[in-house]
Amino acid sequence: MEVSLAVPPDAVFIVLTVITLLAAILALQAKELIYGAIALGVSFIGIAGFFILLDAPYLAMLQIAIYVGAVVVLILFTIMLVRRDVGEEVVERGERGESAAGLWIAGLLAVAIAGVAALAGPNLASSPPPGVLSVSDLGPVLVTEYPVPLIILALLLSAALLGALMLAKVER
Amino acid sequence: MVALVSYIIVSAALLGIGIYGLSVKRNAIRILFAVEIIVNAANINFAAFTRYLNPPGVTGQVIVFYSIAASAMEAAVGLALILVAFRLNSSIDVRKMDKLKG
Numbered sequence: 226m227e228v229s230l231a232v233p234p235d236a237v238f239i240v241l242t243v244i245t246l247l248a249a250i251l252a253l254q255a256k257e258l259i260y261g262a263i264a265l266g267v268s269f270i271g272i273a274g275f276f277i278l279l280d281a282p283y284l285a286m287l288q289i290a291i292y293v294g295a296v297v298v299l300i301l302f303t304i305m306l307v308r309r310d311v312g313e314e315v316v317e318r319g320e321r322g323e324s325a326a327g328l329w330i331a332g333l334l335a336v337a338i339a340g341v342a343a344l345a346g347p348n349l350a351s352s353p354p355p356g357v358l359s360v361s362d363l364g365p366v367l368v369t370e371y372p373v374p375l376i377i378l379a380l381l382l383s384a385a386l387l388g389a390l391m392l393a394k395v396e397r
Numbered sequence: 398m399v400a401l402v403s404y405i406i407v408s409a410a411l412l413g414i415g416i417y418g419l420s421v422k423r424n425a426i427r428i429l430f431a432v433e434i435i436v437n438a439a440n441i442n443f444a445a446f447t448r449y450l451n452p453p454g455v456t457g458q459v460i461v462f463y464s465i466a467a468s469a470m471e472a473a474v475g476l477a478l479i480l481v482a483f484r485l486n487s488s489i490d491v492r493k494m495d496k497l498k499g
Contacts, residue, residue, distance in 0.1 A: 235399060238403060242403075245407070245411070246407070246410055246411065246414070249434050252430050253417070253427060253431060253434075258426060258427070261427065262426075268434070268437075269433075269437065272437050272440070272441060275404070275444070279404075279444045281458050283462075284444060284458055284461050291465050291466070291469050292433070292465070292469075296433065296469055300476065303426065303476045306483075307426075307479070307480065324417075327416075327417045327420040328421075330417075331413040331415075331420070332413060334416060335410055335413025336409075338412065339405070339406045339410070342405035342409070343402055363459070363462075366455050366459060367459055378466055378467070381470065382466065385470030388474055389470075389474050389476075
């Protein structure tokens with residue numbers, strides 16, 4: 226029996242937008258850094274939702290596994306390691322004067338990009354063309370069309386791992 | 398259906414939030430948050446454009462795959478740097494990291 230999706234994609238999109246943007250703002254503005262890290266994780270989950278809407282389930286899985294599973298946990302560990310001194314009142318003092326300027330720059334840039342996109346709107350596709358991409362479409366492309374970037378990525382990953390280990394090693 | 402423009406606008410808003418954090422925050426970990434948000438804004442654009450304008454192709458998804466891996470290692474190295482900076486300065490305020498200043 227076919228179970229039809231009760232909610233239209235538009236509603237899902239709006240809910241995801243609200244969650245993602247609010248969580249991103251909260252990640253930067255939360256008083257406690259640790260709540261900020263958790264809000265960042267929520268924002269990443271919202272972006273994984275966008276990937277599902279865009280027919281990219283593999284990317285959504287990757288997003289949750291790598292960002293929510295690894296990056297956010299790493300950030301939480303770092304916060305706990307440096308905890309003593311990252312009390313926000315120590316660090317965030319003196320930010321008030323700069324926040325207005327930063328808000329202007331960021332707001333103008335975002336409005337400019339959104340405005341250009343909206344002006345070009347009629348030329349851009351208004352609805353996605355039919356045809357569902359599956360995870361199995363991605364694998365062959367990855368290893369037949371782009372094998373060299375994949376190998377470079379693997380080398381880069383090991384280099385970054387070694388570099389992070391060397392940096393974090395305590396000299397004695 | 399959701400139009401392509403909507404994804405671009407969401408991505409632009411995320412970019413704005415990220416740039417605000419990058420230019421205003423003084424806590425090194427917060428700046429790392431902002432960088433991750435900006436990378437994710439770019440990823441949404443890649444996934445949306447490849448879905449709407451290049452239907453059977455998955456090139457954009459491949460690029461997002463690389464981008465996610467690259468930003469994961471960037472976070473690992475960045476956090477290691479923050480740990481070292483904390484050990485040296487006992488602070489992660491980026492405005493206090495001025496040992497190289499003449």
